[in-house]
Amino acid sequence: xxxxxxxxxxxxxxxxxxxxxxxxxxxxxxxxxxxxxxxxxxxxxxxxxxxxxxxxxxxxxxxxxxxxxxxxxxxxxxxxxxxxxxxxxxxxxxxxxxxxxxxxxxxxxxxxxxxxxxxxxxxxxxxxxxxxxxxxxxxxxxxxxxxxxx
Amino acid sequence: xxxxxxxxxxxxxxxxxxxxxxxxxxxxxxxxxxxxxxxxxxxxxxxxxxxxxxxxxxxxxxxxxxxxxxxxxxxxxxxxxxxxxxxxxxxxxxxxxxxxxxxxxxxxxxxxxxxxxxxxxxxxxxxxxxxxxxxxxxxxxxxxxxxxxx
DNA sequence: AAACAAATGATAATAATTATTATTATATAA
DNA sequence: TTATATAATAATAATTATTATCATTTGTTT
Ligand SMILES: [Mn+2]
Ligand SMILES: [Mn+2]
Ligand SMILES: [Zn+2]
Ligand SMILES: [Zn+2]
Numbered sequence: 001x002x003x004x005x006x007x008x009x010x011x012x013x014x015x016x017x018x019x020x021x022x023x024x025x026x027x028x029x030x031x032x033x034x035x036x037x038x039x040x041x042x043x044x045x046x047x048x049x050x051x052x053x054x055x056x057x058x059x060x061x062x063x064x065x066x067x068x069x070x071x072x073x074x075x076x077x078x079x080x081x082x083x084x085x086x087x088x089x090x091x092x093x094x095x096x097x098x099x100x101x102x103x104x105x106x107x108x109x110x111x112x113x114x115x116x117x118x119x120x121x122x123x124x125x126x127x128x129x130x131x132x133x134x135x136x137x138x139x140x141x142x143x144x145x146x147x148x149x150x
Numbered sequence: 151x152x153x154x155x156x157x158x159x160x161x162x163x164x165x166x167x168x169x170x171x172x173x174x175x176x177x178x179x180x181x182x183x184x185x186x187x188x189x190x191x192x193x194x195x196x197x198x199x200x201x202x203x204x205x206x207x208x209x210x211x212x213x214x215x216x217x218x219x220x221x222x223x224x225x226x227x228x229x230x231x232x233x234x235x236x237x238x239x240x241x242x243x244x245x246x247x248x249x250x251x252x253x254x255x256x257x258x259x260x261x262x263x264x265x266x267x268x269x270x271x272x273x274x275x276x277x278x279x280x281x282x283x284x285x286x287x288x289x290x291x292x293x294x295x296x297x298x299x300x
Numbered sequence: 301a302a303a304c305a306a307a308t309g310a311t312a313a314t315a316a317t318t319a320t321t322a323t324t325a326t327a328t329a330a
Numbered sequence: 331t332t333a334t335a336t337a338a339t340a341a342t343a344a345t346t347a348t349t350a351t352c353a354t355t356t357g358t359t360t
Contacts, residue, residue, distance in 0.1 A: 018326080020338065040316080055340040060317070076226045080348070081316070098277045109275065113267045120263060121286055127248045127257070130288040136271055138280040168357090170307065190347080205309040210348070230317070231347070 004031055004089065011069055025051040026062045030072065030086045037075070037083040037097075037106050075133065077106065093131055100140035107140065154181055154239065161219055175201040176212045180222065180236045187225070187233040187256050225283065227256065243281055250290035257290065 008027055009019045019027075029046045030038075038046070044059045063084050066072040072084045073094045088095060088110055096109040118129050139147070158177055159169045169177075179196045180188075188196070194209045213234050216222040222234045223244045238245060238260055246259040268279045289297070 018337085020325085022339070053340080055342095057318080057341080058339055061338085074228065076228065078224065078226065098271065098275065101280060107275070107277070109271070113270060117263045117267070117284075118286070121248065121259070125248065125257070125259065126291040126294070127286065128289040128294060129286050130251060132287065133283070133285045134267075135283045136268070136277065136279050137282065139278040141276040144276070144278060168306085170356090172308070203309080205311095207310080207349080208308055211307085 001028075001031055007089075008071055011071060012065075015069065017065065017069075022047075022051060022054050022058050023062050023065075025054065026059060027066070027071075030066075030084065034086050035108065037077070037085055039081040039083055041081070043084065075135075077135070094133060096134040096136070098136050098138065098140065100143055101137050102139055102143040102146075105140050105142070151178075151181055157239075158221055161221060162215075165219065167215065167219075172197075172201060172204050172208050173212050173215075175204065176209060177216070177221075180216075180234065184236050185258065187227070187235055189231040189233055191231070193234065227285070244283060246284040246286070248286050248288065248290065250293055251287050252289055252293040252296075255290050255292070 005019075005024065005027060012019050012023070025047045026043060028050065029043055033046070036042075040056070040060055040063055043063070044054070044056050047054050047059060063072065063074070067074050067084075070087060072086055074082050075085055075094075075097075076082055077097075077099055085094075091110075091112075093112055093114070096113065098107040098109060099105075100107075114132055114134060118132070121127050121129055155169075155174065155177060162169050162173075175197050176193060178200065179193055183196070186192075190206075190210055190213055193213070194204070194206050197204050197209060213222065213224070217224050217234075220237060222236055224232050225235055225244075225247075226232055227247075227249055235244075241260075241262075243262055243264070246263065248257040248259060249255075250257075264282055264284060268282070271277050271279055
């Protein structure tokens with residue numbers, strides 16, 4: 001935890017931004033809920049528990065900044081809100097997601113499965129890939145079981 | 151064109167919806183601008199040229215309906231708006247996109263490159279894939295040339 | 301024609317995000 | 331240290347996209 005915070009602090013300093021108490025509180029929430037996919041509002045409410053005086057706009061600004069520095073990835077699963085996802089330590093690319101159309105659960109796929117596809121895009125399409133977003137929509141394990149039973 | 155409209159008409163009738171003049175005008179705009187990725191507002195303005203009396207809410211309702219029937223796919227490229235993309239004739243899955251982070255251009259990749267990845271997701275993760283969204287972010291051909299020149 | 305259901309247009313309401321502005325904290329220079 | 335400049339913040343207003351409401355229209359079924 002402290003180690004991750006330290007790395008992020010350095011990434012901020014490298015661009016001459018500082019890790020203010022508000023920014024640190026926000027990062028801590030993101031670290032504590034790393035598996036989740038929280039909206040700005042969600043994060044705001046959680047940060048308030050640590051730092052009750054924080055304003056919503058500051059949370060938005062912090063998330064915006066962390067996005068620019070590629071510390072978090074901003075993603076949209078099709079409901080009206082943006083969600084913020086901490087990038088896995090050392091990961092080159094954003095990870096993939098499995099979204100269940102029955103129960104709404106979101107699972108993470110940390111292995112990068114797109115190496116070959118990326119080569120095709122670069123070679124056949126002449127497009128220089130920097131990053132990607134891949135989401136599968138379907139039925140999760142639990143919901144499959146539930147369907148068989150009923 | 152008329153052939154595609156006819157097919158869509160049948161898809162609607164199959165679920166006992168009708169192809170009203172407003173819906174038809176909307177579908178015509180989508181067909182005419184098939185390569186583009188229009189927002190609801192964009193579509194509204196274009197439909198108005200054909201059917202000036204149409205209301206914005208009707209456009210939203212129509213797009214919602216077409217999404218449910220999988221005639222269009224709703225997608226979000228990270229700016230605040232939803233965009234609507236006609237599904238290619240006979241396509242099983244939504245196609246892929248290449249978004250240039252320099253100039254903002256969006257290119258379409260119609261070949262489905264995810265067959266193998268999908269197998270891994272189904273076998274190793276036990277997740278039953280119904281559809282997917284894949285977007286690459288990077289530098290398009292034109293912008294690469296521009297960079298070399300300068 | 302009467303009755304009913306589906307669809308529409310106008311517009312109000314909602315919700316997410318961004319902009320503004322006065323204030324506060326932090327860093328730098330004299 | 332004190333003064334001064336800069337960056338960041340909180341509160342809140344404004345904006346924007348989308349959805350909800352409701353009276354009216356259209357089309358269909360008796
Ligand atoms: Mn994730
Ligand atoms: Mn497309
Ligand atoms: Zn599920
Ligand atoms: Zn480009």
